[in-house]
Amino acid sequence: MSANTRNLGLPIHELETPALCIDLPAYRRNVARMVAFIHKHGLAWRPHMKGQKAVELAREAVNAGAIGVTCATVYEAETMAHGGVRNILIANQPAGERKLARLAGLQAVTPVLTATDSREHAAQLAAAANEAGAAIPVLIEVDVGMGRCGIAPGEPAVRLAEYIDSTTGLTFAGIMGWEGHVLAFEGEEKKKKIEESLALLTATAQAIRDAGFEVGIVSASGSGTFRLSSAVEGITEVQAGGGVFSDLSYEKWGLDHEFALTVLSRVISRPSATRIIVDAGFKSMSVQHGMPKPIGLGPVKKIVLSAEHGNIELEEPDTAHRVGNTVAFIPGYTDSTLCLHDEICVLTDGTLHAVWAIPGRTGRR
Amino acid sequence: MSANTRNLGLPIHELETPALCIDLPAYRRNVARMVAFIHKHGLAWRPHMKGQKAVELAREAVNAGAIGVTCATVYEAETMAHGGVRNILIANQPAGERKLARLAGLQAVTPVLTATDSREHAAQLAAAANEAGAAIPVLIEVDVGMGRCGIAPGEPAVRLAEYIDSTTGLTFAGIMGWEGHVLAFEGEEKKKKIEESLALLTATAQAIRDAGFEVGIVSASGSGTFRLSSAVEGITEVQAGGGVFSDLSYEKWGLDHEFALTVLSRVISRPSATRIIVDAGFKSMSVQHGMPKPIGLGPVKKIVLSAEHGNIELEEPDTAHRVGNTVAFIPGYTDSTLCLHDEICVLTDGTLHAVWAIPGRTGRR
Numbered sequence: 001m002s003a004n005t006r007n008l009g010l011p012i013h014e015l016e017t018p019a020l021c022i023d024l025p026a027y028r029r030n031v032a033r034m035v036a037f038i039h040k041h042g043l044a045w046r047p048h049m050k051g052q053k054a055v056e057l058a059r060e061a062v063n064a065g066a067i068g069v070t071c072a073t074v075y076e077a078e079t080m081a082h083g084g085v086r087n088i089l090i091a092n093q094p095a096g097e098r099k100l101a102r103l104a105g106l107q108a109v110t111p112v113l114t115a116t117d118s119r120e121h122a123a124q125l126a127a128a129a130n131e132a133g134a135a136i137p138v139l140i141e142v143d144v145g146m147g148r149c150g151i152a153p154g155e156p157a158v159r160l161a162e163y164i165d166s167t168t169g170l171t172f173a174g175i176m177g178w179e180g181h182v183l184a185f186e187g188e189e190k191k192k193k194i195e196e197s198l199a200l201l202t203a204t205a206q207a208i209r210d211a212g213f214e215v216g217i218v219s220a221s222g223s224g225t226f227r228l229s230s231a232v233e234g235i236t237e238v239q240a241g242g243g244v245f246s247d248l249s250y251e252k253w254g255l256d257h258e259f260a261l262t263v264l265s266r267v268i269s270r271p272s273a274t275r276i277i278v279d280a281g282f283k284s285m286s287v288q289h290g291m292p293k294p295i296g297l298g299p300v301k302k303i304v305l306s307a308e309h310g311n312i313e314l315e316e317p318d319t320a321h322r323v324g325n326t327v328a329f330i331p332g333y334t335d336s337t338l339c340l341h342d343e344i345c346v347l348t349d350g351t352l353h354a355v356w357a358i359p360g361r362t363g364r365r
Numbered sequence: 366m367s368a369n370t371r372n373l374g375l376p377i378h379e380l381e382t383p384a385l386c387i388d389l390p391a392y393r394r395n396v397a398r399m400v401a402f403i404h405k406h407g408l409a410w411r412p413h414m415k416g417q418k419a420v421e422l423a424r425e426a427v428n429a430g431a432i433g434v435t436c437a438t439v440y441e442a443e444t445m446a447h448g449g450v451r452n453i454l455i456a457n458q459p460a461g462e463r464k465l466a467r468l469a470g471l472q473a474v475t476p477v478l479t480a481t482d483s484r485e486h487a488a489q490l491a492a493a494a495n496e497a498g499a500a501i502p503v504l505i506e507v508d509v510g511m512g513r514c515g516i517a518p519g520e521p522a523v524r525l526a527e528y529i530d531s532t533t534g535l536t537f538a539g540i541m542g543w544e545g546h547v548l549a550f551e552g553e554e555k556k557k558k559i560e561e562s563l564a565l566l567t568a569t570a571q572a573i574r575d576a577g578f579e580v581g582i583v584s585a586s587g588s589g590t591f592r593l594s595s596a597v598e599g600i601t602e603v604q605a606g607g608g609v610f611s612d613l614s615y616e617k618w619g620l621d622h623e624f625a626l627t628v629l630s631r632v633i634s635r636p637s638a639t640r641i642i643v644d645a646g647f648k649s650m651s652v653q654h655g656m657p658k659p660i661g662l663g664p665v666k667k668i669v670l671s672a673e674h675g676n677i678e679l680e681e682p683d684t685a686h687r688v689g690n691t692v693a694f695i696p697g698y699t700d701s702t703l704c705l706h707d708e709i710c711v712l713t714d715g716t717l718h719a720v721w722a723i724p725g726r727t728g729r730r
Contacts (some may be wrong), residue, residue: 070675093633118690149634268458269514308437
């Protein structure tokens with residue numbers, strides 16, 4: 001049990017720090033906007049949980065209209081499946097005999113769609129499935145320009161679909177792609193690049209259909225792209241997840257959602273009138289994709305994060321924040337921040353309403 | 366229970382990945398070198414556990430000659446105290462009523478030295494101690510140039526010592542400083558800057574003694590400085606901890622220890638002859654202070670880490686690493702990498718010997 005599970009009903013400034021906090025009404029408004037937007041485009045929403053992890057958040061999304069969830073790891077999928085969530089997709093290529101045995105075993109709880117991008121990997125999935133007497137439904141991941149995982153679009157993907165279809169232990173269910181390489185573009189250029197990327201995906205879906213296979217799922221999109229990619233003809237579902245929280249990175253990538261996730265810290269030292277040292281450093285707030293931003297302070301000159309210290313230098317003197325007072329931060333990137341924590345403090349109107357465990361932590365995949 | 370606790374006795378390449386692995390003999394050789402060096406200078410060793418966390422590692426250090434341990438948080442100190450470790454120092458200023466109540470309560474298990482750097486903070490420590498009917502032994506943290514926490518050297522520190530000595534609930538035990546701002550310097554310049562910094566600390570100790578107080582402890586030094594700072598007259602103990610593992614940052618900062626901690630990953634995709642995608646991304650390996658370095662690959666052109674993907678671009682084609690094979694990485698910085706994991710796989714001669722929990726995780730402080 002963590003400290004804050006004892007603190008239900010307390011106002012936010014009395015919580016033990018550092019604490020990862022969710023503003024539940026703001027989160028729900030973000031979710032409602034995402035669902036409405038995606039449904040308006042006739043698409044299904046299968047939000048990525050890699051940056052959310054808590055099974056309560058999966059249930060919230062499903063209650064709001066999601067068809068299921070997307071995961072990055074077998075451990076995340078296990079957590080979701082055992083938590084009663086259904087329609088799970090692992091948008092990644094799990095590897096290793098023991099990991100694949102877990103994945104194959106999980107199919108007995110609920111079918112878990114899994115991505116693959118090579119014969120070599122698909123054969124390993126099939127071996128695990130056959131060993132367990134299971135069938136693993138698979139999506140082919142297509143590289144739409146990201147240059148990470150994914151088979152080349154077109155013919156190579158068609159041949160992989162043929163291989164999957166002919167391989168005992170695997171069921172071909174569709175394809176996916178992730179246009180993450182266009183995140184940083186803006187305006188018309190971003191729209192054009194998304195359309196070009198996803199045209200590779202939808203053309204590949206068509207080529208596989210032309211070869212005689214059903215392509216039930218064409219999955220794509222993250223929170224920094226779905227406002228544009230949802231309009232692309234031929235996509236069937238959207239993986240965008242992080243937009244339920246938003247953060248400074250998503251804002252930079254064009255999303256105007258509310259900041260629903262914050263890190264609460266506490267002042268531990270005031271070495272001078274223009275310096276505030278808080279108890280949240282880089283082990284509480286990621287610096288990946290940019291620094292977190294304190295709320296309610298004057299203009300900030302510089303922030304340096306040590307392991308367990310946040311060192312804030314202000315442009316002007318501050319006498320309001322004393323040792324023991326709290327300072328909340330908007331994360332630079334929620335995905336790399338949430339995974340640093342064991343729990344989420346759920347707040348409604350500034351009061352601790354619940355504490356949700358983050359079971360799909362790193363270190364367990 | 367994590368996956369790898371089931372895998373005792375297996376060779377490293379069969380472990381579930383990503384896995385944080387310690388080469389136990391290499392770690393022990395590093396520890397032996399640190400102890401010998403510090404003892405040769407007549408100093409005590411109280412290694413910092415913020416980047417080690419596992420209580421087994423604290424016991425290893427104590428068995429090898431450490432007098433106790435240094436911690437960054439109350440939670441780390443609780444873990445150590447309840448794990449039977451004694452002579453604990455929290456080299457930080459814990460704040461908040463509930464946190465300080467825990468700290469005060471912990472004194473009944475074992476005295477836990479705690480840093481303070483202001484009257485305001487010391488008064489809050491005292492209030493918590495008095496509420497619990499306890500006494501908290503404190504060190505004054507002096508800012509020796511780092512510009513983070515710490516009271517100014519000399520007179521301000523003397524006045525704080527007087528305040529502590531006169532305050533019920535607190536016991537004045539000594540002073541500490543951290544010369545972390547000199548890490549990146551080299552050679553004679555580094556030596557000179559360390560001497561200048563620590564002269565501020567030792568002069569402050571003398572000034573406090575001259576005011577009539579006993580200064581039992583003068584604590585300083587990290588793993589990137591202790592080879593030089595151990596020679597400074599007037600220091601009584603060394604906090605250096607990370608050197609037991611070493612990593613690319615410590616190497617850059619002049620330490621020649623063995624790399625005892627690695628992250629084991631597994632190849633999940635081979636999109637081309639010069640690209641290897643592994644299952645360890647920035648949620649398994651920190652990019653703080655520099656990228657991790659894969660072991661046993663040819664020359665690397667570029668590495669990009671996503672959440673759960675490591676995207677390695679090689680200078681030359683590689684056919685040796687297939688999907689399912691393992692690739693180990695030397696961390697860029699072990700302190701920010703270990704805290705991403707729930708457990709350490711302990712290896713001897715490449716075989717899994719034990720799995721140690723990392724209980725002092727972030728999110729619980």
